[in-house]
Amino acid sequence: xxxxxxxxxxxxxxxxxxxxxxxxxxxxxxxxxxxxxxxxxxxxxxxxxxxxxxxxxxxxxxxxxxxxxxxxxxxxxxxxxxxxxxxxxxxxxxxxxxxxxxxxxxxxxxxxxxxxxxxxxxxxxxxxxxxxxxxxxxxxxxxxxxxxxxxxxxxxxxxxxxxxxxxxxxxxxxxxxxxxxxxxxxxxxxxxxxxxxxxxxxxxxxxxxxxxxxxxxxxxxxxxxxxxxxxxxxxxxxxxxxxxxxxxxxxxxxxxxxxxxxxxxxxxxxxxxxxxxxxxxxxxxxxxxxxxxxxxxxxxxxxxxxxxxxxxxxxxxxxxxxxxxxxxxxxxxxxxxxxxxxxxxxxxxxxxxxxxxxxxxxxxxxxxxxxxxxxxxxxxxxxxxxxxxxxxxxxxxxxxxxxxxxxxxxxxxxxxxxxxx
Numbered sequence: 287x288x289x290x291x292x293x294x295x296x297x298x299x300x301x302x303x304x305x306x307x308x309x310x311x312x313x314x315x316x317x318x319x320x321x322x323x324x325x326x327x328x329x330x331x332x333x334x335x336x337x338x339x340x341x342x343x344x345x346x347x348x349x350x351x352x353x354x355x356x357x358x359x360x361x362x363x364x365x366x367x368x369x370x371x372x373x374x375x376x377x378x379x380x381x382x383x384x385x386x387x388x389x390x391x392x393x394x395x396x397x398x399x400x401x402x403x404x405x406x407x408x409x410x411x412x413x414x415x416x417x418x419x420x421x422x423x424x425x426x427x428x429x430x431x432x433x434x435x436x437x438x439x440x441x442x443x444x445x446x447x448x449x450x451x452x453x454x455x456x457x458x459x460x461x462x463x464x465x466x467x468x469x470x471x472x473x474x475x476x477x478x479x480x481x482x483x484x485x486x487x488x489x490x491x492x493x494x495x496x497x498x499x500x501x502x503x504x505x506x507x508x509x510x511x512x513x514x515x516x517x518x519x520x521x522x523x524x525x526x527x528x529x530x531x532x533x534x535x536x537x538x539x540x541x542x543x544x545x546x547x548x549x550x551x552x553x554x555x556x557x558x559x560x561x562x563x564x565x566x567x568x569x570x571x572x573x574x575x576x577x578x579x580x581x582x583x584x585x586x587x588x589x590x591x592x593x594x595x596x597x598x599x600x601x602x603x604x605x606x607x608x609x610x611x612x613x614x615x616x617x618x619x620x621x622x623x624x625x626x627x628x629x630x631x632x633x634x635x636x637x638x639x640x641x642x643x644x645x646x647x648x649x650x651x652x653x654x655x656x657x658x659x660x661x662x663x664x665x666x667x668x669x670x671x672x673x674x675x676x677x678x679x680x681x682x683x684x685x686x687x688x689x690x691x692x693x694x695x696x697x698x699x700x701x702x703x704x705x706x707x
Contacts, residue, residue: 287591290315290344291327292334292364293355296618296651296670297576299323300583301353301590303647308591315347321661322650337364344373351376351594357433357573360552361387376594377552378572382543385554385570389431389469392570398545399538403567406471412456415468419448425473429569430455432464436512436576437625439569441473474568476561479520480578481531483556484593486602487549490536494585494609495523496578497707502625504702511625512667515703517615517678518581522560531556531565539570551597580649580670581614612645613678615685615704617671621652622696624666628652629696634661634668636692645674646688663694678704 287310291298299322305311306326314327317334332339335358344352352368352375354360360383368375377383384391396403404427409415419426419442428451430438438461440451448470455465478500482493496518502508535558540550555571574582583590587608596602621628630652640648649672652665671689675681682704689699 287311287350288313290349290352292317292359294318294320296649297579298355299649300580302327304583304590308589311591320650321653321655337367357386360572374598378550382548382550383572386572389429395542398542401535401538404472404474406469409468415452427471427473429469430461430464431467434461434464438464474559476559477522479523479558479560480575481556481558483536483554485550485554486597486600487551489602491602491604492528494518495520498578504700513577514618514700516577516581517704521707577616577618577670580616580672584614584672585610612674613681614674615681617685617689617699617703618667619669619697619699620667621663628666630664632663632695634694639691640688643688647672
């Protein structure tokens, strides 16, 4: 098999690394790869959003499996275009990808079959939204309806913060068209958990559970980010909870989609809040999370290519997924100024030392090679330092030891990833 990976972040590096261990995979191509991927896989100079360009390339190179990492190509219809051309791109079609592309659509889908989620109001003009936040319960959550790279959510403890969120998202439109409509919803308290399942149209097979850390600073302080670290499995998700999520959230969501004549295939990610009344949905994603993918790929022992192809063929079953019993932890190293204005272009030292450590993988995200072959930072989230351990504490300690061996100017990472678990 020849595989094309669309995207060049930490999630895509982890996917490429795991796919490279599949016996059926002969060659892996990656769109505009980061420094860590550049030396191991074939570079393709096509933007992840250039669906026509990707389709032409896949035809010419006889690609068996195209795997989009980010949500944007899925929402823009890459799966539809490839299927129309007789090629296989893994993931949901655009009509199903609206579960992530529009929070209002996701709420409507959930409400049809009674999936438990936060109470909400939908707004299409700023004046009405601003009037609502003057009287809504606090804290409240303000969300851009569309795609905002995981940064379009504001948890607002005060009315001033809520007004500022409406102003930024809807009036100033700091995330562009994503803020044309807003969702303002109930703040839910509890423990967050990432629940990701593989779906082949009918069958649902949960992946190992995981948990990420969204806030920039220790103690869950600071602004929301794309994710500052993750670990797997979540100690809060036992078999009874997993069964409950499948039967009360995932399957009813698929049933609701089927009432619209929609059949879901791909990864379905439910961001959950585990509350005293049970699991409630924060959001849906239609792809793997980043950085959850990094510990998940470290733990996966099955042939990933075989699993992804079985989704196309409708032959997915729980026995296809085997996991390392050891927990995994990922520490995200970010640039100074992230998430607002990350500083870039600094040489990264210590990568070789970290890579030599036992049960450690350094997945690149925002990195590039300069003309002299040096590895430089090129984005907000730079590296995902990931490790396995006999228990979660050992995995965490090993990942932090590896992160401490790596340095670049302005490097930042949280010191409390998985500490409460």
